[in-house]
Amino acid sequence: ITKMTTNTITINCKDVPRFDRPESKNDWNKIKGSCCIIENGVTNNHSLELSFDTIKDLLPDQEIQLNESLDSEDKIILSTFSDYVDFCQNKKNLTLNYFDNVTGVTGRHTFTEEPIYLLNYNVNHHPTLRKYVENPEYIEDWFNKYMPIYKDMIVYGKRHTWFFIGPKGTKSEMHTDHDFVHTTIQQLDGRKRFFIIPDKDINLILNMDQEYFKYIEFKLAEDKNCTITDTKGTKDLSLLKNIRLYYSDLEPRDVINIPSNCGHYAESLSPSISVSRDFIDERNIDLYICSIISFISPEFTQQALEGMPVDQSNNIMK
Numbered sequence: 001i002t003k004m005t006t007n008t009i010t011i012n013c014k015d016v017p018r019f020d021r022p023e024s025k026n027d028w029n030k031i032k033g034s035c036c037i038i039e040n041g042v043t044n045n046h047s048l049e050l051s052f053d054t055i056k057d058l059l060p061d062q063e064i065q066l067n068e069s070l071d072s073e074d075k076i077i078l079s080t081f082s083d084y085v086d087f088c089q090n091k092k093n094l095t096l097n098y099f100d101n102v103t104g105v106t107g108r109h110t111f112t113e114e115p116i117y118l119l120n121y122n123v124n125h126h127p128t129l130r131k132y133v134e135n136p137e138y139i140e141d142w143f144n145k146y147m148p149i150y151k152d153m154i155v156y157g158k159r160h161t162w163f164f165i166g167p168k169g170t171k172s173e174m175h176t177d178h179d180f181v182h183t184t185i186q187q188l189d190g191r192k193r194f195f196i197i198p199d200k201d202i203n204l205i206l207n208m209d210q211e212y213f214k215y216i217e218f219k220l221a222e223d224k225n226c227t228i229t230d231t232k233g234t235k236d237l238s239l240l241k242n243i244r245l246y247y248s249d250l251e252p253r254d255v256i257n258i259p260s261n262c263g264h265y266a267e268s269l270s271p272s273i274s275v276s277r278d279f280i281d282e283r284n285i286d287l288y289i290c291s292i293i294s295f296i297s298p299e300f301t302q303q304a305l306e307g308m309p310v311d312q313s314n315n316i317m318k
Contacts, residue, residue, distance in 0.1 A: 041255030
């Protein structure tokens with residue numbers, strides 16, 4: 001630790017490992033278990049075409065919902081996709097309506113340089129959108145390999161595909177992904193900085209407080225240290241003094257591999273476009289399916305965990 005105050009702690013930060021694009025299944029197997037950057041890792045030709053210069057021609061214009069950050073999703077800001085793309089590039093200001101799902105407050109605001117983020121832009125079974133989020137070809141994805149019907153019905157819906165688009169300063173607070181999925185984030189335009197906390201380190205904290213990281217910011221300081229700030233001043237930052245922390249900047253065509261339960265924080269260093277699609281394999285298939293079943297039917301899962309006979313008349317297919 002180099003410095004610690006009531007609301008701030010500065011700790012050492014190491015580089016996320018970087019690798020060349022895997023050329024074989026064996027190459028992928030060597031690196032898939034760790035969070036790492038794959039340089040020039042994007043292989044999808046459709047994705048490679050997507051940039052701020054082309055995005056309005058390639059993706060459909062439609063009504064979209066914007067948020068201030070991953071952990072500020074209660075405030076919904078309404079825009080059109082085309083107008084928002086121009087806003088990201090500082091080509092225009094936006095006067096937009098917003099509403100708060102919690103308080104019911106509505107209003108209208110002119111956004112100039114605020115980092116409002118397009119977070120929940122999913123494929124949602126749109127035939128044009130799905131081709132841009134395919135995982136790199138070197139990844140062995142069991143959704144593709146063994147579950148094609150499930151992939152078409154579920155994966156290309158709302159929970160497993162993501163377009164992350166935003167101006168400079170947009171961020172996703174430190175979090176782990178849902179349902180034990182692995183994911184890759186493919187950087188298509190602009191630059192994005194990631195901070196990574198390995199699964200064992202972040203789980204120790206999240207097991208005590210699921211919302212511990214909600215108002216915590218990570219900033220790169222001098223000499224590859226990281227300054228961590230609690231913007232609300234309510235958390236015990238000494239819990240972070242012994243964690244392992246890594247960082248790296250994602251350049252266009254880079255891919256970051258994020259294994260299940262690995263904590264990650266992202267901030268756009270410039271206007272940024274990235275895409276993501278969750279995947280499963282032999283490492284997380286059991287945990288993923290148990291998590292999905294638990295989400296659909298907690299009673300079914302609890303009975304199974306306790307070794308009790310399961311009432312098949314009330315099974316998950318209903």
